[in-house]
Amino acid sequence: MGKIDFARRWEKLKKAWYKFGKNPLSIIGATIVLIILLLAAFAPLVAPYPEHAGNYVNFPEASRPPSWKHLCGTDVFGRDILSRIFFGFRFSLGMGVVVISITAPVGVTLGLIAGYMKGSFMDTLIMRLTDIFVAVPPLVLALAVCSILKPSVFNAMMAISLLWWPWYCRLVYGISSSIRNEFYVQAAEVTGASKIHILFREIFPNCYGPIFTKLSLDMGWVILIGSALSFVGLGAQPPTPDLGTMVADGGKYMPDQWWIAVFPAFAIMFIVLGFNLLGDGIRDMLEVEEG
Amino acid sequence: MARRLLHIRDLHVRFDVYGGTLKVLNGVNLHLDEGEKVGLVGETGCGKTTTAKSILRILPMPPAKITGGEILLGKDDILKMGIRQLRELHSHGISMIFQDPTASLNPVFTIGDQLTDTIRYSTVEQKLTKRETKKRAVSALSDVSLPDPVRILENYPIQLSGGMRQRICIAMALASRSRLLIADEPTTSLDVTIQAQVLKLLGRLVEEKDTSTILITHSLGVVREWTQRVYVMYAGQMVETAPTKELFHSPFHPYTKGLMKAVPKLTGEGVALGISGRIPDYLNPPTGCRFHPRCPHVMDVCRKERPPYFVAGDTHEVACFLYREK
Amino acid sequence: MHFIKFLARRIGHSVFVILGLSILVFLIARVMPGDPARMALGPRAPEAVVQRFREELHLDKPIYVQYYYWLRGAVQGDFGMSLFTKRNVAHDVKEFLPATLELMVCTGIIFTVFGILLGVASARYANKWPDNVVRVFSYLGVCTPAYVFGILFLLLFGYVFNLLPTIGRLSPELEYPAHATGFITIDSIIAGDFRAFWDGLKHLIMPSVALALGPMAQEARITRSSMTENLQRDFIALERSQAIPERRIMTRYLMRISIIPTVSVLGLDFASQLGWAFLVELIFNWPGLSRYGINVMLHKDLNAIVAVIMIIGLVFLVVNIVVDIIVAGLDPRIRLGAERSK
Numbered sequence: 001m002g003k004i005d006f007a008r009r010w011e012k013l014k015k016a017w018y019k020f021g022k023n024p025l026s027i028i029g030a031t032i033v034l035i036i037l038l039l040a041a042f043a044p045l046v047a048p049y050p051e052h053a054g055n056y057v058n059f060p061e062a063s064r065p066p067s068w069k070h071l072c073g074t075d076v077f078g079r080d081i082l083s084r085i086f087f088g089f090r091f092s093l094g095m096g097v098v099v100i101s102i103t104a105p106v107g108v109t110l111g112l113i114a115g116y117m118k119g120s121f122m123d124t125l126i127m128r129l130t131d132i133f134v135a136v137p138p139l140v141l142a143l144a145v146c147s148i149l150k151p152s153v154f155n156a157m158m159a160i161s162l163l164w165w166p167w168y169c170r171l172v173y174g175i176s177s178s179i180r181n182e183f184y185v186q187a188a189e190v191t192g193a194s195k196i197h198i199l200f201r202e203i204f205p206n207c208y209g210p211i212f213t214k215l216s217l218d219m220g221w222v223i224l225i226g227s228a229l230s231f232v233g234l235g236a237q238p239p240t241p242d243l244g245t246m247v248a249d250g251g252k253y254m255p256d257q258w259w260i261a262v263f264p265a266f267a268i269m270f271i272v273l274g275f276n277l278l279g280d281g282i283r284d285m286l287e288v289e290e291g
Numbered sequence: 292m293a294r295r296l297l298h299i300r301d302l303h304v305r306f307d308v309y310g311g312t313l314k315v316l317n318g319v320n321l322h323l324d325e326g327e328k329v330g331l332v333g334e335t336g337c338g339k340t341t342t343a344k345s346i347l348r349i350l351p352m353p354p355a356k357i358t359g360g361e362i363l364l365g366k367d368d369i370l371k372m373g374i375r376q377l378r379e380l381h382s383h384g385i386s387m388i389f390q391d392p393t394a395s396l397n398p399v400f401t402i403g404d405q406l407t408d409t410i411r412y413s414t415v416e417q418k419l420t421k422r423e424t425k426k427r428a429v430s431a432l433s434d435v436s437l438p439d440p441v442r443i444l445e446n447y448p449i450q451l452s453g454g455m456r457q458r459i460c461i462a463m464a465l466a467s468r469s470r471l472l473i474a475d476e477p478t479t480s481l482d483v484t485i486q487a488q489v490l491k492l493l494g495r496l497v498e499e500k501d502t503s504t505i506l507i508t509h510s511l512g513v514v515r516e517w518t519q520r521v522y523v524m525y526a527g528q529m530v531e532t533a534p535t536k537e538l539f540h541s542p543f544h545p546y547t548k549g550l551m552k553a554v555p556k557l558t559g560e561g562v563a564l565g566i567s568g569r570i571p572d573y574l575n576p577p578t579g580c581r582f583h584p585r586c587p588h589v590m591d592v593c594r595k596e597r598p599p600y601f602v603a604g605d606t607h608e609v610a611c612f613l614y615r616e617k
Numbered sequence: 618m619h620f621i622k623f624l625a626r627r628i629g630h631s632v633f634v635i636l637g638l639s640i641l642v643f644l645i646a647r648v649m650p651g652d653p654a655r656m657a658l659g660p661r662a663p664e665a666v667v668q669r670f671r672e673e674l675h676l677d678k679p680i681y682v683q684y685y686y687w688l689r690g691a692v693q694g695d696f697g698m699s700l701f702t703k704r705n706v707a708h709d710v711k712e713f714l715p716a717t718l719e720l721m722v723c724t725g726i727i728f729t730v731f732g733i734l735l736g737v738a739s740a741r742y743a744n745k746w747p748d749n750v751v752r753v754f755s756y757l758g759v760c761t762p763a764y765v766f767g768i769l770f771l772l773l774f775g776y777v778f779n780l781l782p783t784i785g786r787l788s789p790e791l792e793y794p795a796h797a798t799g800f801i802t803i804d805s806i807i808a809g810d811f812r813a814f815w816d817g818l819k820h821l822i823m824p825s826v827a828l829a830l831g832p833m834a835q836e837a838r839i840t841r842s843s844m845t846e847n848l849q850r851d852f853i854a855l856e857r858s859q860a861i862p863e864r865r866i867m868t869r870y871l872m873r874i875s876i877i878p879t880v881s882v883l884g885l886d887f888a889s890q891l892g893w894a895f896l897v898e899l900i901f902n903w904p905g906l907s908r909y910g911i912n913v914m915l916h917k918d919l920n921a922i923v924a925v926i927m928i929i930g931l932v933f934l935v936v937n938i939v940v941d942i943i944v945a946g947l948d949p950r951i952r953l954g955a956e957r958s959k
Contacts, residue, residue: 132634234915247765389850412862
C-alpha cells in the first residue's frame with residue numbers, strides 16, 4: 001500500500017513541477033528567491049565592502065551618489081549601501097525563517113486539533129483565541145508589543161511570532177474541520193489509530209498545498225512587517241544593516257541624497273516580490289493539479 | 292421532405308489552456324430537419340456540451356476558440372452573425388437546457404429576476420409592461436407544473452430543490468418559443484426518481500409545441516424512447532449516425548457497439564465499462580482515427596489516416612475503415 | 618429573520634472579541650518584564666514618586682484587580698492619563714481619531730473604487746495589454762510597503778515637482794473650520810469655506826494614495842480572478858443563450874456575483890491599511906491616532922498604548938460588521954443562512 005501511494009505521490013509531484021515550470025512568473029519568483037538566498041548566505045564574500053556592514057565610519061566617502069565604485073552610493077557614514085543591502089537580506093530572511101518556524105508548527109498543530117475536534121470545548125477555546133488575536137491589524141499589535149519590550153531584532157521576531165500563529169491556525173482549521181468526516185479518517189479511527197497519527201498522518205497531508213503557499217507569501221509579509229518595525233525604530237537598532245532601518249535613516253536625507261533610502265526600499269520590494277511570485281506559483285501549480 | 296433546420300459542417304473548436312491547446316472538436320458534422328428529434332450520445336467529455344454551446348455561440352471565449360467550420364440555421368451561418376442577429380437567434384431561434392440546474396442559475400438573483408429578464412428580452416417587440424411580464428413568468432412556471440409560482444419568483448435558487456431548479460430552466464428555455472431546443476443531459480444531475488418526472492414533463496412540452504430538439508445524453512434508453520435519429524460522438528468527432536431503430540438494431544462503429552454492450556449494466560457511469568481504455572488526452576490526441584487505441588479491430592490505416600464517412604444505407608453513416616468496401 | 622439572527626450573533630461575537638482583546642492587551646502591557654511605573658517616569662524619578670504612581674495605577678495590586686479597575690474606567694470612556702501628553706487619554710483619542718478616520722475613509726474609497734475598476738478592466742481585457750499593466754501594477758502594490766510609497770511620493774510630488782503639500786492636514790495659514798464631524802473636508806463644506814476644503818483635500822491625497830495602493834492591488838487581483846472564473850460558469854452561458862444583452866449580463870449578472878469575494882476581503886484590506894497608517898501618518902506628520910500611537914509607543918506610555926489598540930480594534934470590528942452586512946446583502950446564500958460555515 002505504502003509503496004503504491006508513494007509512487008503516485010511522486011507522479012503527482014512530477015506533474016505539478018512540470019506545471020510550475022510552465023509559468024514564467026513562478027520561475028522569476030523562484031529565481032529571485034534563490035538569488036537572495038545566495039547573496040544572503042555568501043554576503044561576506046560577494047559584498048564589495050563587507051566591513052561596511054556594521055559600525056564603520058569613513059566620512060570623506062560619505063553621501064556619495066551611485067558610481068562604479070559604489071553602485072548604490074554611500075550613506076552618511078560613508079558606508080557602501082550595496083554591501084549593507086546584502087547583509088540586510090540576511091536579517092530579513094533570518095527574521096522570516098525564525099518567525100515562520102516558530103508560528104507555523106504552533107498554528108498548524110492548534111488548527112489541526114481544533115478542526116478535528118470541531119464542536120468541542122478545545123475547538124471553541126482555540127478558535128475564539130484566534131478571533132481575539134486577529135481583531136487588531138497584525139502590524140499594530142506587533143508595534144505595541146515591541147514598544148513595551150526593549151527594541152531589538154530578537155524581540156521584534158518574538159512579537160511577530162506571538163501574533164502570527166492564528167493565521168496558520170485558521171487556515172488549517174478550515175481544511176481539517178471539513179475533512180474530519182472523510183472515510184479514511186473514520187477508517188483510521190475504527191482501526192484504533194492514535195490521535196497523533198490521525199492528526200498528522202491522515203489530516204495533515206491534505207493541508208500541504210495551502211500551507212506551502214502561505215509559507216511563501218508569509219515570508220514576504222513577515223519581512224514587510226519586520227521592516228516596518230525597524231522603520232519606526234522599534235525593531236533592529238542602528239548599526240545593524242537592516243533594510244527597514246536603512247530606509248528610515250535615508251528618509252531623513254530624502255530630497256537630496258535619495259539613494260540612501262531608495263535602494264534599500266527597492267531591496268525590500270525585490271525580496272517581497274520574489275516570495276509573492278513564488279507563493280502564487282505554488283498556488284497555481286496546486287490548483288491546476290486539482291482541476 | 293422536411294426542411295433542413297440546422298446544419299453543422301466540419302466544426303473545429305479548441306481550448307487554449309495553461310500548457311497547450313486542446314482540440315476539443317475536430318470536425319463535427321451534424322444536421323437536423325424541422326420538427327426532428329435527434330439524440331447525441333457519447334461519453335462524458337467527448338465534446339457534446341461544447342457542440343451545443345457552439346451552436347448558441349455561448350462558449351466562454353477565451354479559453355475556447357472556434358477555428359473552423361460553419362453552423363447553418365436555415366441559410367444563415369451562426370458563426371458569422373453580428374450582435375443583432377445573434378440576439379434574434381437567442382430570443383427566437385434556439386434555446387438550451389443545461390446539464391446542471393444548480394450551476395446554470397445565477398445564485399445571487401431571484402428566480403423572478405432571471406425569468407422576467409428572459410421573457411423581457413425574448414419579447415422585446417411586444418413591449419410588455421412589467422405586470423404582463425410577471426404574468427407570463429407566473430404562467431411559464433405553472434406550465435412546468437411548479438406549485439405556487441408567485442412565491443417561487445421571489446425565491447433564490449438555493450431555496451429550491453434540484454428538480455424545481457431544472458423545471459425553472461425548462462420554463463426559461465421554452466419561454467422564448469424557439470424553433471430548436473437543445474437539452475444537454477437535462478436529468479443527469481437529478482435524483483433518479485425526479486429524472487423520470489422531469490423527462491416526462493419535457494417530453495410533453497416538446498410534443499405540444501412541436502419543437503425540434505437535440506437531446507444530449509449518455510443514457511441510451513432515453514434516446515431510444517425519444518429520438519428519431521442518433522449521432523454517436525467520440526473525442527470531438529461524430530463517429531456514426533443512423534435512424535434510432537436502425538442504430539439499435541445494427542450498430543456499425545466499434546465504439547457504438549461498445550456503447551450498446553454497456554447498456555444492460557445500467558450503472559450510472561457505466562458507459563465506459565463496456566469499452567476498455569479511457570477517453571483520449573485532447574492535448575495530444577491519437578493520430579488517425581481517435582478511437583484506434585481502444586478499438587478491438589484496429590488496423591494499420593487507422594493509425595495513420597482519419598476515416599471519412601462511409602455510407603451504409605440511406606441515412607446511416609459511419610466513420611470507420613472497417614466499412615470501406617460497403 | 619435569518620438576517621437579524623445573523624446580525625445579532627455577529628454583534629454578540631464582537632462584544633466577546635473586544636473583551637478578549639482588552640484582556641490580551643492588558644496582559645501584554647502589564648506582564649511584560651520591567652516596572653511600568655519606573656519605565657514611564659524614567660530612571661531618575663525619586664522612588665517616592667514612582668511609588669505613588671504605582672498606587673495611582675493600582676500597580677501594587679494583583680493583575681485581575683488592576684484589570685477590573687481599568688475595565689471599569691474604560692467602559693465609562695476613561696482610559697487614564699497619558700504620560701506623553703499629560704492629558705486624559707480619552708481626550709487625546711477624541712482629538713486625534715477624526716483625522717485618522719478621515720484618512721481611512723478616503724483611502725477606503727480610493728482602493729475600493731479603483732481596485733474594482735482595475736479588476737474589471739483587467740478581466741474585460743484579459744491577457745491583453747491593459748490586463749498586463751494591471752498585473753504588473755498589482756504585483757508592485759502587493760510587494761511595496763506603504764511607507765515606501767509614502768517616501769517616494771514625498772520625494773516626487775512634494776519636493777521634485779512641488780505639486781502637493783507634504784505635511785499635516787491643513788496649510789498653517791488656513792484656519793480649521795468649525796468642528797462638526799472632525800473631517801476637514803466635510804467640516805469646511807458645512808462652513809462654506811472652499812479654500813479650506815481644497816487645501817484639506819490636497820493634504821489628503823498623498824497619504825491616502827500611499828496607503829491605498831497595496832489594498833487596491835489586492836482588490837484588483839481578486840476582482841479579476843472572480844470575474845474571469847464566473848465568466849466561464851454555466852449561468853453566464855444560460856443568460857447569454859436567452860438574448861439578454863451582453864452589457865446587462867456584465868453589469869448586472871456578472872458584476873453582482875463577482876464582487877462578493879472582493880467585498881469580503883475589504884475588512885482585511887482595511888486592517889492592513891490601519892496598520893500601515895501608523896507609519897504613513899508619521900511620514901506625513903498627519904495628526905491622527907496612529908501617529909499619536911507611534912509616539913506613545915516610543916514613550917512607553919502604557920495607558921495610551923492600551924487605549925489606542927482598543928480603539929483600533931473597535932474601529933476594525935465595526936468595519937468588519939459593516940462588511941459582513943454588505944456581503945450578506947449581496948449574497949443570498951449567506952443571508953438565508955444556507956451556508957453557515959462561519
